[in-house]
Amino acid sequence: MSTVAEVLGHNVKRLRQERGWTLDDLARAGHTRGHKWNTGRISKIERGNTAPTIELLLVLALSFEVPPVELLRTEEEVELGEGEFVTGQALVDVFTGRTTELEVRDVPGAEDRLKKQLLGVTVDMQEVQQITGETFNFRQHEAARKAYGLTDERAAKKLGMTDNQLLGWSLRLWGKVLSQEVEERAGQDATAQKKGHVTRALVKELADATGKR
Missing domain, CATH: 1.10.260.40 (lambda repressor-like DNA-binding domains)
Structure with missing residues (x-):
């Protein structure tokens, strides 16, 4: 080398x-x-x-x-x-x-790295699918992970969930990630205060659905 x-x-x-x-x-x-x-x-x-x-x-x-x-x-x-x-x-x-x-x-070692990454994605998809109870393909997983942001990460931490768990429950309840649901409910011109209010309401919905307080 x-x-x-x-x-x-x-x-x-x-x-x-x-x-x-x-x-x-x-x-x-x-x-x-x-x-x-x-x-x-x-x-x-x-x-x-x-x-x-x-x-x-x-x-x-x-x-x-x-x-x-x-x-x-x-x-x-x-x-x-x-x-x-x-x-x-x-x-x-x-x-x-x-x-x-x-x-x-x-690229030396690239094949092994890709296999490990694919295995990781497969495990993540399976965990999300177990929660949603629906078929969850790679394209859907990729789109959901791309939309998953800081608001979702903070919600997961507050509820004591993993990112996969929050993602799965968000898709189960609303068909989209929490941060996307916040934007939709709050409206296009919503203030930060209103978005915060909507986020707290959605976190409560998650807590009620999962029993996590």
Whole structure:
């Protein structure tokens, strides 16, 4: 596993050695393109201690007379940020324009993460469905979770419910999440005071229905 800077550094060292160049030879190649490189600068690049800017990539590519993508080839996984990785082939595909979107196979561990996320969503859907007593599909769950906001979270905390429990009971009683019901009952131009009054009334309805006080 490497960073982009380390991939660049490895390839710079490989290309330099393949050409039989010294560090000083590569530094002089940079000089011809207006860069005051020295052997220390080249060593930092090869160790992966230099940010791989577009400018640096272009100057190195011109110095070696290779396409810029040749400086980014690797068979290792490449770290893009904290906890985020892509395959070496995906990195090349993006820079050569073969793709502008990453697929599951391009991101190491993505399939396992998706499986865990799907399992979590399935468990949530089942918990909500047990309360509503009705079939609850993924699209409905996604829409309900998207509408679920701070008002709903506060109501759940006040009633000692989980978010899934509040969501299930809201759908059972009103066919929508609590915050949506507040907006509908309070009206379009309702004041914060009126919305607060309606929210308290709805929380009471939930408490009566669930026996939670």
